[in-house]
Amino acid sequence: MAKILILGAGVMGTAITMPMTHNGHTVHLVGTHLDGDIIEAIHGDHYHPRLRSRVAETVIPYTFDRLGEAMEGVDLVVLGVNSLGTDWAAEMLGPRLPPHTPVVLLTKGLAGDGQTLYILPDVLRKSMPSHYQNQAQVAAIGGPSIANELAALRHTCVVLAGSDKSLLEAIADLLRTRYYHIWTSTDLIGVEVSVALKNLYALAVGLVQGWLEKEGEANGGAAMYNAASAIFAQSLWEIGYLVEYMGGERRSVYTLPGAGDFYTTCQSGRNSRMGRLLGLGMSYRQAKAQYMPEDTVEGAELALSIGPTVETLIDREELDGAAVPLLRTVVDLVCHESRPKILWDAFFAGI
Amino acid sequence: MAKILILGAGVMGTAITMPMTHNGHTVHLVGTHLDGDIIEAIHGDHYHPRLRSRVAETVIPYTFDRLGEAMEGVDLVVLGVNSLGTDWAAEMLGPRLPPHTPVVLLTKGLAGDGQTLYILPDVLRKSMPSHYQNQAQVAAIGGPSIANELAALRHTCVVLAGSDKSLLEAIADLLRTRYYHIWTSTDLIGVEVSVALKNLYALAVGLVQGWLEKEGEANGGAAMYNAASAIFAQSLWEIGYLVEYMGGERRSVYTLPGAGDFYTTCQSGRNSRMGRLLGLGMSYRQAKAQYMPEDTVEGAELALSIGPTVETLIDREELDGAAVPLLRTVVDLVCHESRPKILWDAFFAGI
Numbered sequence: 001m002a003k004i005l006i007l008g009a010g011v012m013g014t015a016i017t018m019p020m021t022h023n024g025h026t027v028h029l030v031g032t033h034l035d036g037d038i039i040e041a042i043h044g045d046h047y048h049p050r051l052r053s054r055v056a057e058t059v060i061p062y063t064f065d066r067l068g069e070a071m072e073g074v075d076l077v078v079l080g081v082n083s084l085g086t087d088w089a090a091e092m093l094g095p096r097l098p099p100h101t102p103v104v105l106l107t108k109g110l111a112g113d114g115q116t117l118y119i120l121p122d123v124l125r126k127s128m129p130s131h132y133q134n135q136a137q138v139a140a141i142g143g144p145s146i147a148n149e150l151a152a153l154r155h156t157c158v159v160l161a162g163s164d165k166s167l168l169e170a171i172a173d174l175l176r177t178r179y180y181h182i183w184t185s186t187d188l189i190g191v192e193v194s195v196a197l198k199n200l201y202a203l204a205v206g207l208v209q210g211w212l213e214k215e216g217e218a219n220g221g222a223a224m225y226n227a228a229s230a231i232f233a234q235s236l237w238e239i240g241y242l243v244e245y246m247g248g249e250r251r252s253v254y255t256l257p258g259a260g261d262f263y264t265t266c267q268s269g270r271n272s273r274m275g276r277l278l279g280l281g282m283s284y285r286q287a288k289a290q291y292m293p294e295d296t297v298e299g300a301e302l303a304l305s306i307g308p309t310v311e312t313l314i315d316r317e318e319l320d321g322a323a324v325p326l327l328r329t330v331v332d333l334v335c336h337e338s339r340p341k342i343l344w345d346a347f348f349a350g351i
Numbered sequence: 352m353a354k355i356l357i358l359g360a361g362v363m364g365t366a367i368t369m370p371m372t373h374n375g376h377t378v379h380l381v382g383t384h385l386d387g388d389i390i391e392a393i394h395g396d397h398y399h400p401r402l403r404s405r406v407a408e409t410v411i412p413y414t415f416d417r418l419g420e421a422m423e424g425v426d427l428v429v430l431g432v433n434s435l436g437t438d439w440a441a442e443m444l445g446p447r448l449p450p451h452t453p454v455v456l457l458t459k460g461l462a463g464d465g466q467t468l469y470i471l472p473d474v475l476r477k478s479m480p481s482h483y484q485n486q487a488q489v490a491a492i493g494g495p496s497i498a499n500e501l502a503a504l505r506h507t508c509v510v511l512a513g514s515d516k517s518l519l520e521a522i523a524d525l526l527r528t529r530y531y532h533i534w535t536s537t538d539l540i541g542v543e544v545s546v547a548l549k550n551l552y553a554l555a556v557g558l559v560q561g562w563l564e565k566e567g568e569a570n571g572g573a574a575m576y577n578a579a580s581a582i583f584a585q586s587l588w589e590i591g592y593l594v595e596y597m598g599g600e601r602r603s604v605y606t607l608p609g610a611g612d613f614y615t616t617c618q619s620g621r622n623s624r625m626g627r628l629l630g631l632g633m634s635y636r637q638a639k640a641q642y643m644p645e646d647t648v649e650g651a652e653l654a655l656s657i658g659p660t661v662e663t664l665i666d667r668e669e670l671d672g673a674a675v676p677l678l679r680t681v682v683d684l685v686c687h688e689s690r691p692k693i694l695w696d697a698f699f700a701g702i
Contacts, residue, residue: 052571144580144581146573149576149578151570151573152573154577154578155577156577157695183698218499218503218505219402219499219502219503222502223497223500224505225495225497225614225615226507227500228614229607229615229618230507230607232610232611233495233508233606233609236605240605254601256580256699259584263579267580268576344506344508344532351534351606
């Protein structure tokens with residue numbers, strides 16, 4: 001049995017304790033400074049208030065000041081912070097992480113520094129102390145995983161991606177259960193780019209719901225599935241382009257990390273809700289302030305985080321702007337408060 | 352301006368008159384023997400009762416006995432019958448179709464003769480008189496197109512596939528409008544296999560809705576999006592395998608004909624409804640007889656039509672059974688009245 005540390009006691013960081021404890025592992029669940037109430041609740045009655053689930057008695061909750069203690073002798077570290085917390089997590093883990101201890105990211109996102117786009121495992125690695133950077137075994141889990149479904153032991157299929165296939169298989173074996181199905185992949189870039197971008201593109205699919213509410217059904221029932229589906233397909237096409245641009249493989253786009261995760265994201269969640277508000281005609285700033293002030297809208301955060309870099313790369317013709325009309329639309333919406341303009345006839349460039 | 356004949360006055364055959372008449376073409380809409388009441392209604396007040404839309408005054412309705420007359424001087428024939436009517440349509444068109452007149456299929460399906468699988472354009476061609484078979488220009492339209500949305504002039508993006516790129520572009524130019532967006536593709540096989548199979552796989556995605564209704568939400572709101580999304584992704588993976596087996600290209604699977612059309616099909620429609628009933632625990636025969644006796648469930652019809660051929664091909668090891676576990680599940684459900692069994696860990700073979 002292994003000893004596993006999870007940093008971040010949000011819904012996903014906590015849901016993944018289920019397969020771990022089912023397999024008999026010892027789990028140290030370390031809350032961030034934002035998770036104090038959650039850790040307290042788990043200490044009390046082992047109930048996670050946001051996940052609305054009980055966690056196993058064998059999950060040991062830690063507040064964040066006890067990270068060093070919780071880290072002793074761990075075989076695996078899982079990172080469950082949100083995308084804004086990656087740098088912070090690297091800073092926290094850096095001095096305490098034993099070399100060779102693999103880190104698995106649940107966090108989704110991409111980063112841009114104005115010149116280049118990065119996947120989060122690379123951001124994490126670069127923020128680590130130099131002695132760790134070359135030894136770091138950073139892997140990531142991607143795929144359609146709504147946390148409360150996993151917590152309810154409902155079938156969930158994911159990909160564990162990294163560079164060392166045998167290490168990936170060893171980690172997957174720690175986590176696999178009859179309901180948590182894991183494939184391993186060495187296409188870390190393809191998986192990470194796919195799972196990050198799905199949030200951004202879900203804003204575009206979500207627009208259609210807003211338009212439909214504004215215009216109403218037509219002809220006794222006609223909705224706008226055709227439009228939503230075309231945007232869905234174009235999103236996958238653009239994700240495919242961007243994955244290849246970053247050095248990844250299209251097969252990740254067309255399986256669980258891309259098509260699968262994107263499907264879930266379009267059915268529910270905060271990104272779709274924000275897309276709907278934008279489709280109703282609100283500006284991003286207005287929609288955020290008025291309706292979702294407390295929510296982290298990962299797709300919009302991603303647009304804010306990579307938008308300027310994307311624009312620079314297009315200006316420099318390193319990225320082909322004609323290949324990513326929807327990406328440009330979403331960046332315009334979120335970063336420049338523009339109105340949504342879908343350039344239908346610019347879709348599927350290069351097909 | 353062109354003269355276009357549409358055979359089949361169902362919802363799709365009629366909806367596509369909108370872009371045609373907008374572009375000023377003359378349209379002869381010929382009902383099948385099942386469309387008598389529709390043709391009468393259009394003669395009366397130009398209203399299509401099932402589409403719940405008015406058609407343009409310039410659409411000339413014909414009953415089927417006047418097919419020869421309606422066919423005179425046409426530049427293009429569009430086939431809007433359902434998948435069960437392809438042989439019949441070939442028989443009707445065969446003696447009357449001027450050679451070199453292109454035929455565009457809206458009909459979706461595949462055929463199996465126990466030994467081999469065929470796309471419908473090939474079925475149509477083979478059923479034509481021999482003098483036409485070699486000259487026949489058979490093309491097909493695929494992509495997410497709910498008929499009443501197109502009839503309401505809502506944005507709809509499709510692919511027109513065939514073998515002659517310049518002919519395809521000429522036909523596309525006849526049909527393109529500001530709301531009807533058309534890409535052309537020479538991957539006729541990839542498009543046809545994708546758009547046919549999406550109906551069959553939508554039964555599998557639909558199962559999840561039935562399971563959810565049986566088991567209920569968990570943990571204050573947990574649905575089963577993870578499961579539905581994994582099945583969605585596996586479906587695309589299997590469609591990709593089958594497209595390549597038939598000689599087509601994966602890019603069709605991952606754009607409008609595959610991912611796009613499948614997305615729409617999973618959101619609504621008869622295939623999803625049948626999947627839900629099967630997920631609730633009914634046998635196919637019971638569900639059909641009790642709840643959908645009047646409906647053509649295209650995905651189930653397809654399973655019945657190709658199931659025996661698929662089983663033979665797997666037995667002969669021409670098709671790799673391990674690559675298509677969901678296809679086998681759906682064939683078992685529909686052809687053999689079995690209970691749904693999803694082999695999660697058999698997903699994504701060969702990835």
